[in-house]
Amino acid sequence: MKLERIESMATIYDIAKLANVSPMTVSRVINDSKNVSESTRAKVNRAIQELNYIPNSSARYLTSKKSNILSLVITDIRNPFFTKLARGAEDKAKQMGYRLLLCNSDEDIHKESDYINMLISTGVDGVMITPSEDGSSENLQILHQNDIPFILLDRRIPSVKCDEIHGDSRSGTRRILEHLIQSGHQRIAMINGPLKVSTARERHQAYIDTLTVHQLPIKEEYILQSHFKNDQANISNLLSIPIAERPTAIFAANNFIAINTIKELRKQNICVPEDISVACFDDLDSLLDLNPFLTVVSQPAYQFGYLGAEMLIERIEATAPPEFRKVVLPSELIVRKSTTSV
Amino acid sequence: MKLERIESMATIYDIAKLANVSPMTVSRVINDSKNVSESTRAKVNRAIQELNYIPNSSARYLTSKKSNILSLVITDIRNPFFTKLARGAEDKAKQMGYRLLLCNSDEDIHKESDYINMLISTGVDGVMITPSEDGSSENLQILHQNDIPFILLDRRIPSVKCDEIHGDSRSGTRRILEHLIQSGHQRIAMINGPLKVSTARERHQAYIDTLTVHQLPIKEEYILQSHFKNDQANISNLLSIPIAERPTAIFAANNFIAINTIKELRKQNICVPEDISVACFDDLDSLLDLNPFLTVVSQPAYQFGYLGAEMLIERIEATAPPEFRKVVLPSELIVRKSTTSV
DNA sequence: GTGAAAGCGCTAACAA
């Protein structure tokens, strides 16, 4: 059954000719329009079958301005949080008849900007985005100018008004810290992402607040600035602190930071959790992990994507309420082996 | 700086009017054509800037039949092998000016078929695909009929002639088994994926061959049929074998199978590796794994995607040699804690 | 319930 290449793809005109109707009628059939008699519909469908006709999305888009393409702009698909999120988004998109264009911004606002232009050029119907930072507002502004709806996932931007789904950074942070405090830790460090990212700011503030409530001192040298990427951790500042003053626990603002911190600690022959406890936001892939080690606040990543796609499509199809919606997804503390009591 | 929505997107006509040239000249400029004087080019570019003009990909596609969209059809983005592969594909695609449409087939040939139709409708320039099974040849045939180049990643299909990148299932299998045999294992079971998948067939054959070479008996009850999805493992057949005859090691045809097998063994209070050793094809994410446990044959997943995109683009842009290319990527045995000697 | 005409935004082919 070796079929030959089709000379050129069938169009509605080919179908129309074969079915002895006008192209317009074919268009009505492929769009499930009401105003077609059953008999002509059947005739047309037979022709469609026969010629293996597949509608041309670009031509459709050109007249209708509807592409049925969604885009997901995340920072890195290799972060298990985003992997699961992407799968959720793709599942919902497929279910609703949309396709998914995937973009990795690598926390880089220029790369993000490139992608936004590409997406406008493509004519995507909507965008789900984890903005690389507050400065992304300019990129989102361009989407807005071009009338493309978008939804912010995981991270917010103060100046941007739109639908959003995010986690509860404050209560998650509090839960991690109180777990550490209850385990007897008094000197708790934080390694954070850049403060131009909303989750970093919120986790920072929650760290300050929680330590304050528990009457623990907040020391500047216990707070390190890092980034959310999978990169080597620089914790020399922490390790240069004399042992007696050195933190006994580290709160990492995300999974990548935690991983790389632990790797670095091990390099220095510092044991986790015996010497220093480490806990963080966002789980690794616990379904694939046979010996889960990290104590984490886990967020429902798949839900972020699934719900995000759902809300975005509602916005696109104008079935969403006019006012913007904020969804806060709950997180869950999972205590594992990377934290212990002192 | 709150910009208003643009009434409607700028077109080459708007640019042409503003720059006092013909639309065709604008087209030449945005396509980097040689035949434009520097002065008009500058004039046009100024107009483009001023109006925030972004070319409409659909319109371009309609005339040029070039979409600059690639698609990656994999079975599940949540498998770390595919996550890394996807990232590699996306990186190369971006670098070459292409966008990436992501599709999860879930090893389901019908889902795959849906996607293929979607992709044809979209007018993608090419497809990278890990076919769900040999029956995917019909889906690929449709791509061929529509003149869309594709490349097979990881899995081959006997009847399909095209570019392909795959791992070395035979030597990988041999290496795992010889590691086990050298560790003293004589009774080695295999839990395989469906034989309608090329890698499963190859690993099966290599299993038979290697045991034969080492003069170990091949018992039917040591060979289990499973699937490559992340699903519960059914190993009751193995466990119903009396202890004295029971395998002391299990070779799992992929990472999901291994994970779920180990989980199941643990449920039955069988320790890995003390009671049974387990090894498999494809690593988990070792970069993210703090206590890697699984003994694996690791394949260069990122390379599969990166090279795959590269070869596909060469095919699209007709810079590839006319004959189809087969690339075999090497794999590496990584011995960890899930295997031990008997 | 069906069809004809026009045009979406762009580029190929040709002309100047």
Place this chain on the structure above:
DNA sequence: TTGTTAGCGCTTTCAC
């Protein structure tokens, strides 16, 4: 070097 014409495949609008 620049412009004109036609048309890609479809849907919108309006007519019948």
